[in-house]
Amino acid sequence: MDDIFGDSIERLFAQIVTPAAIRAIEEGASIDALWQALEDSGFLDALVPESSGGAGLTLAQVFPLFLSAGRHAIPVPFAQTMLARAWLHHVRAPIPKGPITIAAFGMRSGENSISGSAVSFGRTAQWVLADLGSQIVLLPTRGADLESELIADPASLDVAMRWKGPRAANGISGETHPCAKLAEISAVCHASLIAGAADKALALTLDYAGQRTQFGKPIGKFQAVQSQISIMAERTWAARMAAQMACNSTNWWPRPLLAAVGKSRASEAAAVIADIAHAVHGALGITQEYDLQLYTRRLRQWRLAAGNETYWAGRIGEALLRKTSSSALAFICSELSAERL
Amino acid sequence: MIDTLELIEIPAEDEALRTEIRSFLSDALAGLAPDIRARSWMGFDADFSRKLAQRGWLGITLPPQYGGAGKSAFARFVLSEELLGVGAPVSAHWIADRQSGPLILKYGTEAQKSFYLPRICKAEAFFCIGMSEPDSGSDLASIRTKAVRNQAGWLLSGSKIWTTNAQHSDYMIALVRTSGTTADRYKGLSQIIVDLKLPGVSVRPINDMAGDAHFSEVFFEDVQCPDDALIGVEGDGWAQVNAELAFERSGPERLYSSMVLLETWLAHCRFNDAGNAVAAATLGQIVSWLAVLRAMSLSLTAKLAKGESPAIEATLVKDLGTEIEQAIPRLIGEVLGSAPDAPVSASLLKTLAYLEQLAPSFSLRGGTREILRGIIARGLGLR
Numbered sequence: 001m002d003d004i005f006g007d008s009i010e011r012l013f014a015q016i017v018t019p020a021a022i023r024a025i026e027e028g029a030s031i032d033a034l035w036q037a038l039e040d041s042g043f044l045d046a047l048v049p050e051s052s053g054g055a056g057l058t059l060a061q062v063f064p065l066f067l068s069a070g071r072h073a074i075p076v077p078f079a080q081t082m083l084a085r086a087w088l089h090h091v092r093a094p095i096p097k098g099p100i101t102i103a104a105f106g107m108r109s110g111e112n113s114i115s116g117s118a119v120s121f122g123r124t125a126q127w128v129l130a131d132l133g134s135q136i137v138l139l140p141t142r143g144a145d146l147e148s149e150l151i152a153d154p155a156s157l158d159v160a161m162r163w164k165g166p167r168a169a170n171g172i173s174g175e176t177h178p179c180a181k182l183a184e185i186s187a188v189c190h191a192s193l194i195a196g197a198a199d200k201a202l203a204l205t206l207d208y209a210g211q212r213t214q215f216g217k218p219i220g221k222f223q224a225v226q227s228q229i230s231i232m233a234e235r236t237w238a239a240r241m242a243a244q245m246a247c248n249s250t251n252w253w254p255r256p257l258l259a260a261v262g263k264s265r266a267s268e269a270a271a272v273i274a275d276i277a278h279a280v281h282g283a284l285g286i287t288q289e290y291d292l293q294l295y296t297r298r299l300r301q302w303r304l305a306a307g308n309e310t311y312w313a314g315r316i317g318e319a320l321l322r323k324t325s326s327s328a329l330a331f332i333c334s335e336l337s338a339e340r341l
Numbered sequence: 342m343i344d345t346l347e348l349i350e351i352p353a354e355d356e357a358l359r360t361e362i363r364s365f366l367s368d369a370l371a372g373l374a375p376d377i378r379a380r381s382w383m384g385f386d387a388d389f390s391r392k393l394a395q396r397g398w399l400g401i402t403l404p405p406q407y408g409g410a411g412k413s414a415f416a417r418f419v420l421s422e423e424l425l426g427v428g429a430p431v432s433a434h435w436i437a438d439r440q441s442g443p444l445i446l447k448y449g450t451e452a453q454k455s456f457y458l459p460r461i462c463k464a465e466a467f468f469c470i471g472m473s474e475p476d477s478g479s480d481l482a483s484i485r486t487k488a489v490r491n492q493a494g495w496l497l498s499g500s501k502i503w504t505t506n507a508q509h510s511d512y513m514i515a516l517v518r519t520s521g522t523t524a525d526r527y528k529g530l531s532q533i534i535v536d537l538k539l540p541g542v543s544v545r546p547i548n549d550m551a552g553d554a555h556f557s558e559v560f561f562e563d564v565q566c567p568d569d570a571l572i573g574v575e576g577d578g579w580a581q582v583n584a585e586l587a588f589e590r591s592g593p594e595r596l597y598s599s600m601v602l603l604e605t606w607l608a609h610c611r612f613n614d615a616g617n618a619v620a621a622a623t624l625g626q627i628v629s630w631l632a633v634l635r636a637m638s639l640s641l642t643a644k645l646a647k648g649e650s651p652a653i654e655a656t657l658v659k660d661l662g663t664e665i666e667q668a669i670p671r672l673i674g675e676v677l678g679s680a681p682d683a684p685v686s687a688s689l690l691k692t693l694a695y696l697e698q699l700a701p702s703f704s705l706r707g708g709t710r711e712i713l714r715g716i717i718a719r720g721l722g723l724r
Contacts, residue, residue, distance in 0.1 A: 206721060206722065206723070209723060210722070210723070220718075220723040221723070221724070223715070225723075226714065226715065226718035226723050226724065227711070227714045227718075229718060229721065229723060230660070230713075230714035230715075230717040230718050230721070231714070233657070233717060233721055234657050234660055234661050234717070237637075237654075237657055238633055238634075238637070238661060240345060241346060241633050241636055241637050241640075242629075242633045244345070244346075244348060244636075245348065245632070245633065245636055248348055260625075260629070261629040261632050261633065264625065264626070264629045265629055265630065265633050268626075309626070310622050310626075312625070312629075313621075313622045313623075313624075313625030313626040313629055314618060314621050314622040314625055315625065316624070316625030316628060316629050317620070317621030317622055317623065317624035317625030317626075317628070318621045318625070319625075320607070320624055320625070320628060321607075321610060321611055321621060321624065324611055327426065327604055327607070328600070328603050328604055328607050328624075328627075328628055328631075329422065329423075329426035329597075329600060329604070331628060332628055332631055332632050332635060333359075333422070333635075336628060336629065336632035337350070337632070337635070337636075338348035338349070338350060338636055339350055340350040341348075
């Protein structure tokens, strides 16, 4: 069943999320047509229960969709919207139309303003589901000041945002849903996106290593290059398994420690993979014109988004230290282990 | 390119073994110092192996008709990770149980199976594997040890080196040349079971830098082996060796070589500096890495149990597994050494010192990292 979803979303993304479409959106073009196609596909409500018009799927079932989104360097908060819709439905809040991104970290609220740094997909989202610590709010991006000069990468879709005035905060609930913290939801999204983008970066690198000839043979024939690409393949494969573990849930929400494992390991892999992809591609890889940058820029951003490997490893380590009767092995075998779905 | 792996949960009946094994091990290993346990599959203790055998935990996957327990590959996975996790001294029976037994089951004649397997299951026959030679390390096709057919069977001459446990073993399964020359590469190689008590066999233990003699050099001077010393098909030795590599490379033994150090350090952290953020992040880094690799290893166990041969994937797991095994002593050394004023127990330091010295071997044994990456590159279509 997973493969059927995965195959059909791959076909859809291949048609609508082309490198040209990504570049246009990064330069400020409208996302409306792309979003409408995603809306029409029905996938955006996949995690909402069937009784409320969704497909009632589990997180594990939609993992191939998230992976595919990453593989195509999706420029809109696709995974985030799917999870945000499920979350909003779960807390009985109305679900707005349009793309919703999630800001689980870095949001500050003062008396007269709310602000966040590097809101992931902030430039293409219409809503930000934001954790302010004391409450969770749904903020419209229309009406927010975008401080895009704060982001070093001009093509980035991440952006610092500020909402002025108390009218900005459209509070949903003083409580957070006990099963689904926005931090872990966001971690799962980024872990899966990294795994997908890594897969694409590896495919591009393998192609290039087979085509580019130096010293009379393809550079992929040189042992030093083979060794680098082998490391890249190992990390790509480990990132995918890590992301798959993050999505190992019989519900729409993640198991917290598995989300942590997924984001920690996928983030660690992201930088290694991006570095090797560029090393093999040489100067061509760092040009705007060649597609590699579409994926490696995201690998680096998604690594830092919602906590990097050290942050999530710290959470896992703290949980293990607190569980004083458990050995490390017992903790791995019980708390960090996949369950039958 | 590289398949997505299925996430596997260990079946309940196999998982149920874990409690029994844990309770046995906590009694059997009580009082054994961590730096001794850290040796684990270098730790030789025939009495311990016999105790495991009495419980049916040797040859756990072998058929009952040959003395095995007839359990699944997942039962073996649980048993292996519990033994390695606490650093049980499994060295005596490890190779027989893990490699030689399954090899004999797969390629042996009925007589060979009936002769060797029950004794393996009772911890009465210990094995070593003769692969490397003084001039043949990673390039195994260049081996020169020869077995020449004669009227009495096979006349063996040559030598093997870096053979783990040869000095304690009853038998060696040796990869030898039975026809042709080194120019024929993998053609003409065969596997021979050598009784190490035969005249003409001599064993010279080699001390490692940690002070142990866990491997040896073995000399064969016209050793007359019987006709049924040949295991499998003459000339198929290389294919037979490779068929078992997917098993050898993807199991839990490629993840847990530094577990005793990790557990000892975890106890230290809980007692001394549970609030140390660097220690917590390092702990989390190690266990999350192990958790992902364990999921991969389990998934490959399921594939192997179904009769598939995920050779490239197994190679990836081994390279990643030895990377974390080697990283554990380095990472723990980093945290401990960053606070030179904090007290550290002698047993933790001894365990760390042992693993720091032996960790380089983790990516040498069973195929070096450089060889593995060549195999991966071939799997990716680069060669």
